[in-house]
Amino acid sequence: MENNTPKKYSKVEVLKATVDKHQLTFKLNDAININAEGFITVKMQAADHQFIIPLMDEFGDFDVQKPTLALHLVLLACEDFEEAEDYLIWCKALGFNASNETCRAAWFHLRDEVPNVRAFFGDQVQAVDVFNYQMGAGATQLLRQIDATQ
Amino acid sequence: MDKLSKRLDSDILRKIILKAKQHQYYVFGCAALLLGLFGYFMWFYQPLKPIWKPIGPNLLFALRYDTGLKDSAIIDQIEQLLGEDFSSKWEDFGKAVLKKEDVKPQESVVSWHTAYSESPQVLYNWRFNEKTSRDVLLAIQNQSSLKIRQYREEKIYQYSNAISDLHFYLINRVLTASTSPLLLEASLRVLTNDVENVQPKVVKQLKKDGIGLIINLNAIAEAFDALVGFPKHANSPVRLSALNLVANSKKIQAFYSENTFAVNDKSIRQTAFTKKSDLLYNTTQPLEKAQVSKETKQRLSLLKERFGFDVDNLRQGLSNTFTHFILRSEYVLQPYQVLAFPLKDSSMVSSELARLHPNVLPNAKVFTLIKQPALPNLILPMKLDAFPNIYYLIQDSVLWLSNFSLPQQKLKALKAASLSTKGIKVYINHALKFSFTDKLGTLGERFFDKIDGAALYFQRDSVFIDIDLQGDKSVFGRLDTLLAIPTKRQIKKQVFPVKNHYTNALEFLWQDEKTRLHLMSDSGEFLWEKAVWYFAKDRIHQVDIYNNEKLQYAFVSDGRIHAYDRLGRTLNGFPIGLSTYFEAQFLRPLRWKNEKEQRFLVAGSLPGNAKNSGGKLYLYNRYGGLSRGWAPRNVEAPLACAPKLISHEGKDVILALLKNGSFYAFDKNGRVMPGFPLITNLICSSAFLVDRARNIHFMSEGGTIIELDLQGRLLKREQVRSRITGTIFHLLPEQQSGADFLVAMQQGRRLVVKDRNLKAYFTHTLTSDNPQQLAYYDFGEDKKFLLVFDERDNTCRLLNEKGKDWLAKPLATQIMPLLIARNGSRIDLVLSKDNSITVLSNGE
Numbered sequence: 001m002e003n004n005t006p007k008k009y010s011k012v013e014v015l016k017a018t019v020d021k022h023q024l025t026f027k028l029n030d031a032i033n034i035n036a037e038g039f040i041t042v043k044m045q046a047a048d049h050q051f052i053i054p055l056m057d058e059f060g061d062f063d064v065q066k067p068t069l070a071l072h073l074v075l076l077a078c079e080d081f082e083e084a085e086d087y088l089i090w091c092k093a094l095g096f097n098a099s100n101e102t103c104r105a106a107w108f109h110l111r112d113e114v115p116n117v118r119a120f121f122g123d124q125v126q127a128v129d130v131f132n133y134q135m136g137a138g139a140t141q142l143l144r145q146i147d148a149t150q
Numbered sequence: 151m152d153k154l155s156k157r158l159d160s161d162i163l164r165k166i167i168l169k170a171k172q173h174q175y176y177v178f179g180c181a182a183l184l185l186g187l188f189g190y191f192m193w194f195y196q197p198l199k200p201i202w203k204p205i206g207p208n209l210l211f212a213l214r215y216d217t218g219l220k221d222s223a224i225i226d227q228i229e230q231l232l233g234e235d236f237s238s239k240w241e242d243f244g245k246a247v248l249k250k251e252d253v254k255p256q257e258s259v260v261s262w263h264t265a266y267s268e269s270p271q272v273l274y275n276w277r278f279n280e281k282t283s284r285d286v287l288l289a290i291q292n293q294s295s296l297k298i299r300q301y302r303e304e305k306i307y308q309y310s311n312a313i314s315d316l317h318f319y320l321i322n323r324v325l326t327a328s329t330s331p332l333l334l335e336a337s338l339r340v341l342t343n344d345v346e347n348v349q350p351k352v353v354k355q356l357k358k359d360g361i362g363l364i365i366n367l368n369a370i371a372e373a374f375d376a377l378v379g380f381p382k383h384a385n386s387p388v389r390l391s392a393l394n395l396v397a398n399s400k401k402i403q404a405f406y407s408e409n410t411f412a413v414n415d416k417s418i419r420q421t422a423f424t425k426k427s428d429l430l431y432n433t434t435q436p437l438e439k440a441q442v443s444k445e446t447k448q449r450l451s452l453l454k455e456r457f458g459f460d461v462d463n464l465r466q467g468l469s470n471t472f473t474h475f476i477l478r479s480e481y482v483l484q485p486y487q488v489l490a491f492p493l494k495d496s497s498m499v500s501s502e503l504a505r506l507h508p509n510v511l512p513n514a515k516v517f518t519l520i521k522q523p524a525l526p527n528l529i530l531p532m533k534l535d536a537f538p539n540i541y542y543l544i545q546d547s548v549l550w551l552s553n554f555s556l557p558q559q560k561l562k563a564l565k566a567a568s569l570s571t572k573g574i575k576v577y578i579n580h581a582l583k584f585s586f587t588d589k590l591g592t593l594g595e596r597f598f599d600k601i602d603g604a605a606l607y608f609q610r611d612s613v614f615i616d617i618d619l620q621g622d623k624s625v626f627g628r629l630d631t632l633l634a635i636p637t638k639r640q641i642k643k644q645v646f647p648v649k650n651h652y653t654n655a656l657e658f659l660w661q662d663e664k665t666r667l668h669l670m671s672d673s674g675e676f677l678w679e680k681a682v683w684y685f686a687k688d689r690i691h692q693v694d695i696y697n698n699e700k701l702q703y704a705f706v707s708d709g710r711i712h713a714y715d716r717l718g719r720t721l722n723g724f725p726i727g728l729s730t731y732f733e734a735q736f737l738r739p740l741r742w743k744n745e746k747e748q749r750f751l752v753a754g755s756l757p758g759n760a761k762n763s764g765g766k767l768y769l770y771n772r773y774g775g776l777s778r779g780w781a782p783r784n785v786e787a788p789l790a791c792a793p794k795l796i797s798h799e800g801k802d803v804i805l806a807l808l809k810n811g812s813f814y815a816f817d818k819n820g821r822v823m824p825g826f827p828l829i830t831n832l833i834c835s836s837a838f839l840v841d842r843a844r845n846i847h848f849m850s851e852g853g854t855i856i857e858l859d860l861q862g863r864l865l866k867r868e869q870v871r872s873r874i875t876g877t878i879f880h881l882l883p884e885q886q887s888g889a890d891f892l893v894a895m896q897q898g899r900r901l902v903v904k905d906r907n908l909k910a911y912f913t914h915t916l917t918s919d920n921p922q923q924l925a926y927y928d929f930g931e932d933k934k935f936l937l938v939f940d941e942r943d944n945t946c947r948l949l950n951e952k953g954k955d956w957l958a959k960p961l962a963t964q965i966m967p968l969l970i971a972r973n974g975s976r977i978d979l980v981l982s983k984d985n986s987i988t989v990l991s992n993g994e
Binding site for chain 1: 810811822831
């Protein structure tokens with residue numbers, strides 16, 4: 001007999017629990033506006049904190065109605081920042097022009113904001129694996145549905 | 151009859167041969183005697199070998215005389231005038247140094263030089279015969295009190311007494327001595343290097359009992375050229391290089407070298423001087439058509455309209471030469487200047503001039519004043535503005551124009567000196583008070599530091615030199631040629647000063663137009679040349695690759711890093727091949743703090759169109775591999791200048807300015823440091839500098855100055871204001887320390903220089919509006935210079951801190967010159983012109 005219950009993806013569940021716990025809401029913001037395809041700036045509002053995170057939403061997934069997915073995008077932006085050794089690598093990874101003043105502003109903003117985000121959520125809250133996300137496989141499917149199903 | 155005479159001749163010949171056979175010893179004896187006598191005569195009258203070469207433009211004048219000269223009246227007079235007892239110098243020397251009074255030189259040359267001191271320095275040359283020269287050498291070698299030093303593989307002796315030191319050397323039977331060691335060394339360099347600033351041809355052979363006076367007329371020629379009123383030969387400018395005067399008790403003769411005195415008429419080469427004490431200067435030259443300006447054309451047409459005066463008719467009446475006389479005048483402020491035009495058609499000229507001035511009659515006896523028009527300027531190819539008033543006279547088919555009403559006796563004297571006589575009366579400078587005293591005064595100061603006036607007169611059998619050494623010090627700096635060494639090929643770009651790691655002496659390294667690398671010592675000796683086949687893209691650096699305190703030369707070419715040792719040998723492992731998809735532009739050899747390994751940071755661009763091409767930074771180790779820990783870095787734009795390595799808070803930091811105005815700081819792993827980049831979006835192409843407070847300054851092409859700190863914070867962004875479009879902005883780092891800077895703006899011919907706070911420093915008017923290359927040097931108090939190099943005109947100038955020309959005139963150079971401060975206040979300027987490398991020095 002086939003099991004129809006969805007697989008449990010702990011990372012997605014943690015993300016969902018975090019959204020619920022901190023009552024996170026997400027909005028688009030135009031504080032940092034890089035003229036690049038998929039680039040958005042997101043304002044993440046917690047009960048007593050707010051963060052503004054510039055990020056790449058290359059698949060156009062951001063939706064204010066899907067806070068778990070939005071949190072994943074925010075955490076993915078933090079990972080991109082942390083993995084890049086420096087500004088030039090970050091620009092290259094995201095396909096930005098390094099001489100763009102706004103890119104530099106975004107980088108500098110992330111440099112200040114990412115440690116705060118990490119401190120706020122702790123190490124346990126992590127984005128879904130990038131590979132799976134890009135392939136749209138596994139946990140990504142749950143991630144895209146989890147806010148809709150409830 | 152013929153047969154008979156032939157037989158008789160052969161009989162006589164046979165008899166003579168027979169007799170000779172009988173008396174063969176006598177015959178051979180006579181022949182030997184005759185040969186011996188001939189040989190003796192040849193030996194006795196053998197021409198004296200040249201013993202001396204003039205030391206370039208530093209030479210003021212030199213007197214050459216036979217020491218056995220019986221009539222030394224001329225020398226006495228010269229000594230009296232100079233106040234210097236040079237003829238007895240040898241006797242003093244013999245007594246003091248050689249302890250011998252009976253040894254005498256055959257010939258002496260005493261030369262006065264202006265370099266190395268404010269007052270002229272004297273160089274003595276005494277030539278001996280073979281025996282005397284041996285005695286002198288022996289006497290010198292037996293003197294234990296003499297100090298000896300080596301220079302150019304020759305021994306220089308130094309004799310010291312309570313008053314002064316005398317330095318001397320003995321080469322080829324000539325003892326050369328001077329109280330100035332620098333002058334002596336210069337003379338040795340001239341002898342050993344065969345450097346001939348004044349061609350040796352002009353140093354004519356001196357006959358026995360003669361006196362030769364050699365005057366360097368370069369400076370004077372320029373003075374003549376610059377003087378308004380002195381005519382020039384239109385086709386071949388008069389370039390007097392050296393005048394050689396040979397005098398004996400009968401006459402004085404002047405010799406010019408054909409090459410150096412380029413005039414149409416070669417008869418000027420050897421001319422006996424006319425003995426007219428009033429005549430200072432006269433020359434006859436071809437009359438060429440005047441260059442008529444627009445205004446003059448208008449004026450001429452007006453004259454034609456009003457009076458019917460036609461200057462072309464007038465010209466047709468003139469013959470094709472004219473003579474220009476300058477006479478001593480009783481008027482303190484102006485000499486007589488007289489122009490004499492022989493006439494082809496006297497009546498045509500008279501009638502033409504009568505249209506303007508009916509009161510001037512043909513064959514009048516006195517000069518008549520006319521005010522209009524300025525006839526000399528209408529007729530002559532050059533402009534004479536020493537003619538505020540014109541007097542003219544037509545007499546005996548000659549049109550005379552003069553600036554004063556010339557007295558009859560002077561006119562007679564001039565007529566007596568045939569117009570065809572070509573002679574030059576020489577004067578050195580401006581002791582004579584006439585109109586261009588001011589101009590000459592200024593010029594004189596340029597050429598002679600302390601010589602207020604100097605004149606040379608020839609009267610009867612005597613030469614008079616009148617020199618006044620009491621003048622004020624020149625306002626101009628003096629740079630005399632220390633070295634002028636021919637190079638085989640033209641120097642490419644620039645000369646780099648390098649250090650000899652053995653002696654710490656300065657040496658010069660450059661690449662020629664055929665890529666050969668040349669090393670020259672400070673004293674002008676070529677040490678080696680090396681074919682390298684590639685042009686250096688950036689400057690040539692000195693590096694200690696083996697970490698053994700020995701220095702090598704490294705540079706980057708298109709695709710390679712080259713390194714050569716001090717002897718010009720290629721270092722093992724070099725050249726290092728660079729990545730193929732990369733155009734190297736800058737090399738920065740570096741060594742991390744507390745590490746021994748020499749590394750090479752190479753910056754360049756990626757090929758592609760200018761819009762998309764980015765920059766790239768590679769770090770190589772000395773073995774040719776990519777340095778560990780540094781991944782080649784791509785940056786978004788090519789670099790504007792070579793990157794720099796500095797140490798900040800104990801860390802190595804590499805600074806790089808990109809052409810798009812972004813400023814990066816990388817750590818030793820090539821990571822962009824926190825706070826960087828600073829993005830300015832300016833177009834930058836010049837170097838940045840790091841000041842003493844560790845702040846970074848750079849300037850965009852549009853004149854925006856940026857100041858940032860090493861945290862990447864923007865401290866200042868200021869636009870240098872310019873009302874004129876097309877202004878060229880320069881940020882000029884001080885070349886010695888690189889820590890201070892000036893800001894310069896070139897607005898056409900106007901050069902505005904400001905200090906680092908953009909407060910006006912000075913404004914200077916350039917001679918052309920060509921874009922100039924500038925370099926700022928600060929050698930201390932009163933020794934700040936702005937070097938201005940005009941690449942198009944191939945000239946350079948030095949401005950002092952007041953923005954005034956420090957040199958009297960621009961110097962010719964094909965490369966950006968190099969200014970070097972030596973010990974004390976001495977400054978050397980290294981430049982290249984006419985395929986030679988020249989080192990000029992103020993000799994202080």
